[in-house]
Amino acid sequence: MKTYEVFLKKSGKDPFTHAGSVDAPDDEMALTYAREAYGRRSEGDQMWVVFRGHVLVADEIELEMADRTHKHNDGQLVAELRRATSGNES
Template identity: 45%
Template sequence: MKSDEWPLYEVFIRSKSGLSHRHAGSVHAPDDQMALDHARDTYTRRSEGVSLWVVRSDQIIASDPAENSAFFEPAEDKIYRHPTFYDIPDGVENL
């Protein structure tokens, strides 16, 4: 990365009230406030959202792919953790 390049920010959009923010992509920006502007202009041009979060990419603590087996595989055979044994009532849209 060139030293004069703007830092990278991850962009999260809440598409409508009541839903949670979802990762949409990333933008470069000179600072936090401009990152919000850039996220708005890059990712919400077609009414994609009602709320925006941006966070410096280097502030995100990510899991290590080398540890995937320890991290995620133990959950694979725990079928009882999935709430699939009852019916979802009609009319519940976002579960």
């Protein structure tokens, strides 16, 4: 048995999202099982089924290191500055 990752997309602008995984002996059965496990109630109208071995997995350490405060600019400082400025004008 091989493991496959299943992605579903609803109509419209929603992106594909991960629905779950299935075990199947081959690609054809993987599509069948994915449809039954995750799409039998029309949860989406498009489906991707990807063999897990084909998924590129990123380095977790690198991802943790990428979490730095200066990447998290939420515009707070600028917003305060603008509020202060517009307050002066009125």
